[in-house]
Amino acid sequence: MSDVRPGRLKVYLGAAPGVGKTYRMLDEGRRRAARGADVVVGFAECHGRPHTEAMLDGLDTVPRASCSYRGGRFQEMDLAAVLARRPQVAIVDEIAHSNVPGEGRNPKRWQDIEALLDAGIDVITALNIQHLESLNDVVEKITGVPQHETVPDEVVRRAWQIELVDMPPEGLRRRMAHGNIYAPEKIDAALANYFRPGNLQALRQLALLWTADRVDEALQEYRSQHGIGRVWETRERVVVALTGGPEGDTLVRRAARIADRSAGGDLLAVHVARSDGLAAGVSHASLARQRRLVEDLGGSYHSVVGDDVATALVEFARAENATQLVLGTSRRGRLARFLTGPGTGETVTELSGDIDVHRVTHERAGLGTLLPSRRRTLSTARLIAGPVAGLVLPVLLTAVLAQLRGTLNLTSEALLFLLAVVGVACIGGVASAVIASVTASLLLNYWFIPPIGAFTLNDPNALVALTVFAVVAATVAAVVDRSLRLSRRSARATAEAETMSSLAGSIVRGEATIPALLERTRETFGMESADLVDEPPDAAGPEAARLDAARSHVAGSHTGEAHVAVSHSASAGAAAVPAGPGAWLVLRGRTLSSSERRVLAAFAAHVGSAVERARLAEAAAEVEPVKAADRLRTALLRAVGHDLRTPLAAGWAAVTSLRSRDVAFSDEDREELLATADESMGKLNRLVENLLDLSRLEAGALTLNLRATTLEEVLPLALADVPGVRVTDMEGIPAVLADPPLLERVIANLVGNAARHTPPGKPVLVTASALAGRVELRVVDRGPGLPADGRDRLFEPFQRLGDTDNTTGLGLGLALARGLTEAMNGTLSPEDTPGGGLTMVVSLPFAGRRASAEPTEQSVGGP
Secondary structure, rough: OOOOOOOOOOEEOOOOOEEEHHHHHHHHHHHHOOOOOOOOEEEEEOOOOHHHHHOOOOOOEEEEEEEOOEEEEEOOOOOHHHHHHHHOOEOOOOOEOOOOOOOOOOOOOHHHHHHHOOOOOOOEEEHHHHHEEEHHHHHHHHHHHOOOOOHHHHHHHHOOOEEEEOOHHHHHHHHHHHHOOHHHHHHHHHHHHOOOOOHHHHHHHHHHHHHHHHHHHHHHHHHHOOOOOOOOOOOEEEEOOOOOOOHHHHHHHHHHHHHHOOOEEEEEEEEEEOOOOOOOOOOOHHHHHHHHHHHHOOEEEEEOOOOOOHHHHHHHHHHHOEEEEEEEOOOOOOHHHHOOOOOHHHHHHHHHOOOOEEEEEOOOOOOOOOOOOOOOOHHHHHHHHHHHHHHHHHHHHHHHHHHHHEEEEEHHHHHHHHHHHHHHHHHHHHHHHHEEEEEEEEHHHHHHOOOOOOOOOOOOOHHHHHHHHHHHHHHHHHHHHHHHHHHHHHHHHHHHHHHHHHHHHHHHOOOOHHHHHHHHHHHOOOOOOOOOOHHHHHOOOOOOHHHHHHHHHHHHOOOOOOOOOOOOOOOOOOEEOOOOOOEEEEEEEEOOOHHHHHOOOOOOOHHHHHHHHHHHHHHHHHHHHHHHHHHHHHHHHHHHHOOOHHHHHHHHHHHHHHHHHOOOOOOOHHHHHHHHHHHHEEEEHHHHHHHHHHHHHOOEEEEEEEEEEEEEHHHHOOOOOOOOOEEEEEEEEEEEEEOOHHHHHHHHHHHHHHHHOOOOOOOOOEEEEEOOEEEEEEEEEEOOOOOOOOOOOOOOOOOOOOHHHHHHOOOOOHHHHHHHHHHOOEEEEEOOOOOEEEEEEEEEEOOOOHHHHOOOOEEEEEO
């Protein structure tokens, strides 16, 4: 047996029953058999599905073993018969199945499958994600259903192939509604419980993520076998630095791929708006395009201001809790890197600490920047290299020219020294130019002006040469300094324009709420905090308490949302600018430059506009209830004219007829008139009660008597007036905390509404389930369903979707049902019924420990 090659396992993994695992498994068996493989079916569970059973035709099936257990007969896979048959491939369904105990059988079917694999037999099996041991508790939390049959993850991970059988929740529920998964009597209960859309979506995500992890393991194994040393990044929080250069698209796509490699990964793009480093070669059109690309890929775009690009990038990454940072390799050539020292990439790598840095190559790497570098000041390397070059370069030139003595005349030698002085001035500025000019003039005087070997400072020619060198050096240095200043101003203006463009884009995209603007301001200027107060922080000590109150007043009165937290004590680093009447924008942190304060003033103007809009929105919100009440009164006046008059007229006519002495009514006629009067008064009473309840709800004057209530207690009364309602078994459904009469009216209104829309011959279904501390009651109809634009108006009073008038009722049923449900701490929401129709879901909390307590009275709403 030791010489036998172990069999290979293939697993068809699904998110839930009914996705087609068994069908796909048998289909592969048929295809392998058609290619000449010896395939047998050791065990296949078709659950009475005709399409799946048809796939067994033409496949050799090993008869099942009949087993006795506690007085019953069960069918299990005959492991001994399959081993004796020794096929090439065995199809064994439901790997997580527990075998019937006894007669030497393995406790689990996965152990039977391992025995087949050890015998050299390839096995094809199927599994649902909820049966994996590691996900057992997770699935129970999602579905509320414990899974007792599980299989160790390691058994499945050892599979040669794992193929995911996927189906969207909507498609699976349609298959269920059409009877392709369970028997008809189980469909409604399954749809209302395990096969709810949220459950299926969560199970599908678990299956996809687990399969993705398995793929990662396979790739890791492959890299190990082939000696691939690159690290595979997981999906995490990835920051990509954008310069506005042509490489940005490549960097964004690379960062997006990194972020997509694990669940929950975030993509953040950041541009440092400043005068050097990454700001060199900025193309605003490219930045705008890259911003759209980032947002299309599900990421977010940020713009920050920083004096040092590398530090600004690392600080932003740490503030955003990033795990990876993506940069492009330098566009500078080798000579530029040699002369100017390490660039942003090297510095970021040194400062990154535990943040992984990715430096991505691109087509512009090493080709130089598209625009001249606009450095605000001389770098440290140039400040050191300038004076050194001013001393060393003239000496080296002297050594070279000394070897060529006699070849060049004095004019050529002086021009070469002048060229060296100009070069030093470009490198190190004025100070370096002076050093170079003095050194060059002395060397030229000593070595090349007769008498050679002696200084002739009293010679007019020597003085002229020294003067020329000094003037030329000063002129070149002045030109360099002026160029630097102009470049600095241009770059600062560009950075300010980029910052304002970013702010304007945020406002256009709807991010202009006050907390969002404050956070954007804090982030842009790299400050510790940003806040909105009604007085500037002009003093410390006793003023702090007053500022606390002011801050609470402004933020609480005008935003209605939490604001950015700040340190309340005044500090030297605080910057305050007016943000409209009675409002100040206060930033705390570093000291801002004058140009940054100008940009801050523009930010403050936008914040002030947002404050004013918030005030206007509050004023409009105060008017809205008055408008709503006016609309409600108008609708009521239009509706009650018919609905109250109809039963009143019918009852009045019946009573008037009975009181008439001109007509002799028979006993049957008298009873009919009395019944008409009674029915009309009952309708009138119900209409008036609904109107009163709705008005009490809106006025906050409805008193509830909450107590432990079972559905069996209220359903008979609620369904008494609606014939043909089918109710599923309510046994085991916990009691809910509700007001029994109000819950009865909620159910009666929902069932009555469902009956009006359900075609004749199709009953209304009432079913219930318990999950996560709540009971969900479902009222299911098979009517036309809800129009696409009808959800927003479904629960409005005096609305009857699909009707042109209100002659069939006031339309209060659903509005009152939702109001009463929410008053009892519940929810009422609509769902589409698979196969057509509408399902109304009432969710109420368990009674819990309060079930045995005294009834609780409470008032709803009120001032």
